[in-house]
Amino acid sequence: MHNTTPTRRALTTLAVAAAVALGATGTAVAAPQAPAAQAATTTTATAADTYTLYSIADLADLAAQRLATADLVAAAKFGTSSPIDDPAREQQVLDSVAAQAVQLGADPDAVRKVFRDQIEANKLVQRGLFQRWTDHPDEAPTTRPDLSVVRVEINRINTELVKALAATATDRSGYVCYPELYIGAAQVRHERHLDRLHTEALFRALPSVCES
Template sequence: MRRLLLAAATATFALVTTPAAAASGTLDPVLDPAADRIATADLVAAAKWGTGKPIEDPARERQVLDRVSRRAAELGVDPDVAVRVLRDQIEASKLVQRAWHGHWAAHPDQRPERRPDLGEVRPEIDRATEAILLGLRATAEVRTGPSCPSALAAAYHRTAEDLIPLHRLGLARASTSLC
């Protein structure tokens, strides 16, 4: 399954950006905060490691998505689009968390030394979520236009350049519904 997801992500982002696509706009205002939000999944994974807290938290996810829907409407962003994009963000976060938990189970010497409190992490997640919503508003024309796949590929490559492979995979998962 993971190999299939990675292959699909690689194929999706292997597009070549044309000059016309580059001139028509960018999706950086969404991809940059999406990468920040994905990076927080490391802290969430560490917070949950060894506590018995599940990675899946449907009640919390519903609260987040309800809040996203309301905030999107306030910002003039289609709430359905915002919820779809943030649902992908949540799934990407869970993908990263599962990967870290599997890694730490296999490599006990690399387990996190500190378990952050989720209350410390949530403000960062909220900040990134707000930035994603603002990015959705700023990129509406690009996301609904014919150049969106090329713009997404270009923004992905710029944003993913400095990410670790796991976060690149998370970013690919998080951006599946942008176009």
């Protein structure tokens, strides 16, 4: 049985308070480091096969990994005619992750909701960086990453995140999801030394993860 709304709010408040307390112990001034390539566990695993490989906290870390690519996407687009909003690409991503969810026996609509948040969080970072580089041209990137190469990494993380969502479906509908998720996000923020922009984006990426 799911918790009542007041209880859930209390748990979320406690989790966010823990996030703030943990974050205060570190100096959050740097953008996230680009994630190291990780070997995919399998491309044909079922939700049952992957269940023990992921925790709720892993979802926060994967969201942070995906956000790290926003810096590269922004650098690839800044100073060009490529817009931050790319509805065709966004729809392609949503359709792809929904199809992967079906293959894993997960709810494709729930996965779409999570990835819509991921996309919006990524664009939040891009807009923030565009503004920063416009206001401070000396901080603008001097090289332009190949967007097609960056998207290969994004697709890899997308696949990993879909598997993690499928594996944690039961936990994500439980009352402990919110505190575990936001405490996990606080830990990720601390370990990756996220600045204010990327911290805001990380929490923007997570609201649809828990289903209770």
